[in-house]
Amino acid sequence: MPELGKYATEVASAYGVTFLLLVIVSIFYWQKSRIFKRRLLAVEMRKDA
Amino acid sequence: MIQVFRRDVVLSIRSGGGFGLALIFFLIVVVLVPFALGPDQSLLAKIGPGLLWLGALLACLLSLDRIFGMDYEDGTLDLLATSPLPLEGVYLAKSAAHWLTTGLPIALAAPVLGVLLNLNFYVSGVLCLSLLLGTPTLSLIGSFGATLTLGVKRGGLLLSLLVLPLYIPTLIFGALAVHAAALGHTFEGPLIFISAISLGAIAILPFFSAAALRINLS
Amino acid sequence: MSIQSGIKYFWSSFWQLANPKIFMGWSGLWLPWVIACTVICLSTGLIWGFFFTPDDVRQGSTVKIIYLHVPSALMAINGYFLIVVGSLFWLIRRQHVSVLAAKAAAPVGMTMTLIALATGAIWGQPMWGTYWVWDPRLTSFLILFLFYIGYLALWKAIEDEDKAADLTSVLALVGAVFAVLSRYAVLFWNQGLHQGTTVTIADGVNQENISSVFFQPLLLSMVGFGLLFFALLLVGTRTEVRARRLKVLEAFERAH
Numbered sequence: 223m224p225e226l227g228k229y230a231t232e233v234a235s236a237y238g239v240t241f242l243l244l245v246i247v248s249i250f251y252w253q254k255s256r257i258f259k260r261r262l263l264a265v266e267m268r269k270d271a
Numbered sequence: 272m273i274q275v276f277r278r279d280v281v282l283s284i285r286s287g288g289g290f291g292l293a294l295i296f297f298l299i300v301v302v303l304v305p306f307a308l309g310p311d312q313s314l315l316a317k318i319g320p321g322l323l324w325l326g327a328l329l330a331c332l333l334s335l336d337r338i339f340g341m342d343y344e345d346g347t348l349d350l351l352a353t354s355p356l357p358l359e360g361v362y363l364a365k366s367a368a369h370w371l372t373t374g375l376p377i378a379l380a381a382p383v384l385g386v387l388l389n390l391n392f393y394v395s396g397v398l399c400l401s402l403l404l405g406t407p408t409l410s411l412i413g414s415f416g417a418t419l420t421l422g423v424k425r426g427g428l429l430l431s432l433l434v435l436p437l438y439i440p441t442l443i444f445g446a447l448a449v450h451a452a453a454l455g456h457t458f459e460g461p462l463i464f465i466s467a468i469s470l471g472a473i474a475i476l477p478f479f480s481a482a483a484l485r486i487n488l489s
Numbered sequence: 490m491s492i493q494s495g496i497k498y499f500w501s502s503f504w505q506l507a508n509p510k511i512f513m514g515w516s517g518l519w520l521p522w523v524i525a526c527t528v529i530c531l532s533t534g535l536i537w538g539f540f541f542t543p544d545d546v547r548q549g550s551t552v553k554i555i556y557l558h559v560p561s562a563l564m565a566i567n568g569y570f571l572i573v574v575g576s577l578f579w580l581i582r583r584q585h586v587s588v589l590a591a592k593a594a595a596p597v598g599m600t601m602t603l604i605a606l607a608t609g610a611i612w613g614q615p616m617w618g619t620y621w622v623w624d625p626r627l628t629s630f631l632i633l634f635l636f637y638i639g640y641l642a643l644w645k646a647i648e649d650e651d652k653a654a655d656l657t658s659v660l661a662l663v664g665a666v667f668a669v670l671s672r673y674a675v676l677f678w679n680q681g682l683h684q685g686t687t688v689t690i691a692d693g694v695n696q697e698n699i700s701s702v703f704f705q706p707l708l709l710s711m712v713g714f715g716l717l718f719f720a721l722l723l724v725g726t727r728t729e730v731r732a733r734r735l736k737v738l739e740a741f742e743r744a745h
Contacts, residue, residue, distance in 0.1 A: 229551045229615055236554045236611045237539065240561070240604050244717070247600040251724045258731040265738045415663065419656050423646045433639040433660065436632050437667045440674035468670065479663050486655040 275351065275361060279368030293330040293373035294380060300326035301384045312389045319388035320398055320449030327377045327402055328409060328438055335413040335434070336420070336427050338369050343421050343487075352488050358481035363473075366407075366414040374406025390453070397452035397462075405445040405465045411472040412437045418483040441468055507584035509730050516723045523723060527716040534710030542702055554612045556707055560714035562605035562630070568598025568718065569633060572640065573665045576658030585733065586726065588654040591661065592644055593725025597718055599637035606630055625675040632671050636664050650733065 304322055305315060342348040351361050381402050382395035390398065416434040420426035448461035506512045538556035545552035575591030578584060609627065610620040621627065643660055647653035 229549050232611050232615055233550050233553050236557060236608045237535075239607045239611070240557045243600050243604050243607075247597055248717075248721065250596065251721050251728070255724050255728045255731075258728050258735060262731045262735045262738075265735060265742070268742070269738060419643065419660055420646070422649075422652065426646065429639075429642050429646050432635070432642055436635045436639065436664070436671070439632060440667065440670045443674045464674075475666065476663070479659050483656055483659050486652055486659075489652075 273364070275356065275364040276368050279365055280371055293334055294376050296333055297326045297330045297377050297380065298384065300329065301387060305387070316389040316453070319385060319390050320394065320453055321446040322388065323381050323385060323398060324402070324405075324442060324446045324449070327374075327381065327406060328442055330377055331373055331406065331409040331413055332431050332434065334369065334373055335417050336430055338365050338414045338417045339421055339484075340417070348484070349488060352484070358484045359477040362414060362418065362477050362480040362484065366410045369414060370407050370410035374402070374410055378402035378406055394449060394453045397458055398449045401445045401448045401458075401462060401465060404462060404469060405441050408441045408465070408469045408472045409438065411469075411476050412441075415476045415480045415483070418480045418487065421484070421487040441465060444468070507582070507586050509586055509734075512586050513727060513730060516727055520720065520723050520727075523716060523720045527713060527720050530709055530716055531713030534706050534708075534713045538703075538706035538710060542706060545703075548616060551612055551615055552703065554608050555703065556710045558605060558608040558612065559707060560711040561601045561608065563711060564714050564718045565598055565601040565605050565630070565633060567715075568594050568601060569636065569665075569668070571722075572598070572661050576661040579654060580658050580662075585654075586730065588658060589729035589733070590722060590726045592654075592657070593729055594718075594722055595637055595641050595644070597721045597725070599634065599641070601714075601718070602630060602634045602637060606634065625672075628675045629672050633668070636668065640664070650736070 301323065308314065308318070339348060342351070348361075352358060378399055382390075382399045385395040385398055413430075413434055416430050416437070419433060420430045423429055444461040444464040448458045448465065451458040451461065506515060535556055539553055542553065544550045571594045572591040575587045575594070579588035579591070606627070609630075613622070614620050640657055640660060643657050644653055647656060
């Protein structure tokens, strides 16, 4: 861990907030992608059957 | 086009919405502010101009979804679309009617209400002028937003959300002009900007709005 | 291959991406690589910036926030730019993939705007003594945030997909005109606290504005944020294409 001096809270919270938001948005995209992939696959199977 | 304009004006007056509603809302804002902030004369004079502009803007927002809403629901808009009048003209006529029933009364009432907020005669004049030049833009942008949200049920909130960012330049320059006059600086610069935005809106927005109307009616 | 024919080849294959099938094949092929590059660039850039750069003389360790703030602000603006371009292509060429890409860019663009605002506020508290000032740049970003919300809300509100695509495109174009206008309007309104643009490529070479100790990891994290944006854009657009196809197939099923 580098020495952050008197601004440790600020720097840490900036990185924390950013990671949190990036992770949330990534999970949002990923989940949505998974849901539609599965639903489309199901419909395609029914169509081919 | 003139007939559409006349019809809209008459309708909004008869239905008791137009003239009264915006003006009364404006009056309520101005009357309530001293109660909220205290009767300090110098403070009121300082925030008065911006406040009157804000009140005008919110009063404008209030009646936006009526511009096209009713005509869309009862099919009048479909008739207008098949008439020889281009949709750009319909949009302009309706915006003008909206301005005449909200923007104009507010601009004329503002100097009178300015007295309540301790604005002097000179500043009130500039305020009236800036509102006269600026409120057409508010109506034009507002009706553009209304064309976008035509098909949306209960689109009022969405409409405000879409329109607010577009209102910001006008609000900034409008309030700036009056503030400059209150401080004794020259106020022509911001006024020229407001007029430029108004003219630009008249030039560009009809085409976008007519496109949005066509999409919604198709 | 000459340069001209190379450029020609690039554009012809670029427009082919407007075909959903070709787009799905191409994006599926590249997506893992883009994700891998994102992880590498972002982690290297941020770890380098966080652990192995010195503190600034005046700003202390808060200078480390720049590795988050500048890249996210950059991508927030580019995201809106991408929405405008995608909408324009849709209105002119009627290619679904372009407007679906615009739609997919909005949530991640909004997140980037939020990150830029949040990290800026956190940095502003010790440096300027306040979380928020009504400064032109900050205000513009707040307006940008409102635009993103409005754009997404309009997409959500309209049932018919093609109608929604048309109307949001019109909104994006008008919004772009007013975004430029707002940018200059707020400059008149308030001369700001925010420093001028710190980072341009030329500065990195000349080392006038920012020293290379900070610039190199910053550049890397800018590339990382860009790649992350691109990766999410690909994922999102693929989802939208699938959703579109799903809707068609379900309608077909109901009809039979």
